[in-house]
Amino acid sequence: MQDILTLNSISQKGLARLSTNAFNIGDDVEDPTGILVRSAEMKEMELPESLCAIARAGAGTNNIPVDACSEKGIVVFNTPGANANAVQELTIAGLILAARNIAPAVRWMDTLKGKGEEVPALVEKGKKKFVGPELAGKKLGVIGLGAIGVKVANTATHLGLEVYGYDPYISVDAAWNLSHEVHHCVNLGDLYAQCDFITVHVPVTKDTRGLINAQAISQMKHGVRLLNFARGELVETGALISAVRSGKVAGYVTDFATDALIGEPGVVTLPHLGASTPESEENCAVMAADQLQDYLLNGNIKNSVNWPDVELPRVGGSRICVLHKNVPGMLSGITGAASDAGLNIENLVNKSRGGYAYTMLDVSGNVGGGVVARLKGMPGTIRVRII
Structure with missing residues (x-):
């Protein structure tokens, strides 16, 4: 029985995917083999030696110490695409918010409360302040064509936009x-x-941080409208606010509010609603649980942010899983250890990702402590698991 620690409330539909015969699940287990997490901050958390995998029920892993996990042989999973429909729907809503000045119009309407019979006349007189363009016939630029970007681009074509990706x-x-x-x-x-509208759908990396900056904005059309439902760090706030105040950017809609952006004329801030749907939370939990279970029980890796994707059908016997540095001689050392112990290798796969690699082999015969000790003692070995 393996212990799974939950650091957030995880959808019961996701938890139900975990075999009750194989796992003990709770928010108070002390030496977990796996962790299920949503937004809980793990950067300062002490990672127990028992921990083999972390599954994030969501796309971003900024709350997880990924580099430290890699060094300890802990596989970190995320769930790309599980919330794609929820985010693309909100992005389409953002397009309309940006174009038709709906948010300031609603705020203005609230000021008319108590005006009684004057309201209809005041509405007709004041509505011209909120005139905005239709989407049809305009050009939309989509930066990043992953699961969300593709959905946004495809939906936008049906709204009559000319889409550039x-x-x-x-x-x-x-x-x-x-x-x-x-x-x-x-x-x-x-x-x-x-493009008249530009929406960004890329992760935050050293290359994309501040992607939308003063230089980028200077290349855009006057009156462009920008949307950011990916990550706040993709847009330089100071440059964005200056561009909105000058009229270069006619509107900015973002799901990532900051104090500087809130209340800024021409800016619409939302409270990180992108994946906040019951369907999205269930989809993310199910995918995270499935990936965690498949790794812990079978050694397979899918949608990891720090180790290569590796899947190998089971052919019986025991499975040896070795997470190691991507250095010469590791594969021959692993197979040599198995052969010297009299184990017959039935199936094998080896893949690398950057400085790390993962080798799985199915063997017939008894995998004794001597084999494990030899594998752990090889320079470059990070973690060995026998399933």
Whole structure:
């Protein structure tokens, strides 16, 4: 029986995916093999030696010490695409909010409370302050064509927008799912120069942090409207506010509020509602639980942010799982240890990701302590598991 620690309230639909015969699940277990988490901060948490995997029920892993986990041989999973529909729906709402000045119009309407029979006349007189353009016929730029970006781009074509997409790292699956009506931009400059609306759907990395900055905004059309439902750090707040005040940016809608942005004319801030739907929370919990269970029981890795994706069908016998540095000689050392112990290798897979690699092999025969000790003693070995 393996212990699973929950650091947040996890959907019961997700928890129900975990075998009750294999796992003990709770929020107070002391030496967990796995952790299920949503937004709980783990950066300062002491990682127990028993911990093999962390499954984040969501896409972002900023609350998890991923580098430290890699060094300890802890696999960190996320759930890309599980909340894609929820975020794309809110992004489409953001397009309309940006275009039609709905948020300031609603705030103004609230000021008319108590005006009695004057309200209809005041409405007709004041509505011209909130005139905004229709979406149909305008150009939308989508930066990042992952699970969410593809959905946004495809939906936007049905709203009559001419859509331009940019993603130098687009996956094969995403490319297959992308509408043929979406124009491909080979550089951001082309997208900036011609789009009336721009929405960003990329993760925060050292290369994307501050992607929308003063230089980027200077390349955009005057009166462009920007949307950010990905991460707040993608947009430089100071540059954005200056551009809104000058009129260069006609509107900014974001799901990532800061004190500087709240109440700023031309800016609509939302309280991080992107994945806040019961359907999204269930989808994320189910995917996270499935991935965690498959790794702990079978050694398979899917949707890890720090280790390569590796899947191997079980063929019986025992499974040896070795997480190690991506250095020469590891594979031959692992297979040599198995062969020297009289184990017959039935199946094997080895994949790497950056400085780390993962080797799984199914063997027939008794995997004794001597084999495990030899594998753990190899320079470059980080963790050994026998399933």
